[in-house]
Amino acid sequence: VVSTQSGHYGRGTSSVPGQKECDNAIRNLETLNNALQDPSVPVNSENFFDCIETLVHNQRLLEDNLKQLPVLVKANDRKKFAVAIDEINDALSALEGATAQTAYLVGVSDPNSTAASPGIVDPELYTTADKDIRAAVEKLSSPDLTQKRKKYRLRLCVDTTA
Secondary structure, eight states: OHHHHHHHHTTTOTTSTTHHHHHHHHHHHHHHHHHHHOTTSOSSSOOHHHHHHHHHHHHHHHHHHHHHHHHHHHHTOHHHHHHHHHHHHHHHHHHHHHHHHHHHHHHHHOTTOOOOOOOSSOHHHHHHHHHHHHHHHHHHTOTTOOHHHHHHHHHHHHHHHO
16 A cells, blocks of 8 residues: 555646655665564564553554644644654654564564564455355355246356355
8 A cells, every 4th residue: 555655646746735644654664664574673662561651652653643634634734744644654753663673572472483574365266266266156146047047147256266
């Protein structure tokens, strides 16, 4: 989502109020995401309890600023909107940093910990199968189909999904 939106935002819309702040936030999130991908190195010098405090504090800041965005948009207060976006960016950065540091600390504190591995279930394959099954059920549930046509359609659905 972030990479898709950052490409979209960068196209000739930099004059929109708050755009620079949004672009900066997206770039920052893309950069910080790398820290979450490899929790084998410390991000900062915080201990576990400092990380928890950082998470709680910045979660509140994030929540407060997100609640303010619709109000600021309605009031057309561009300066406060840009400040809120910057504060959201700062809170997200702190949350991501604290999360990465916590993951690192948990990993190094457990001698049995190993690097993460991909899950057993492929979410994309599951979503595709779910859509296909729902479409087949919808086709078969159509009230205007005769019994013979339902069997034919069912056979087609089974053949195309195999």
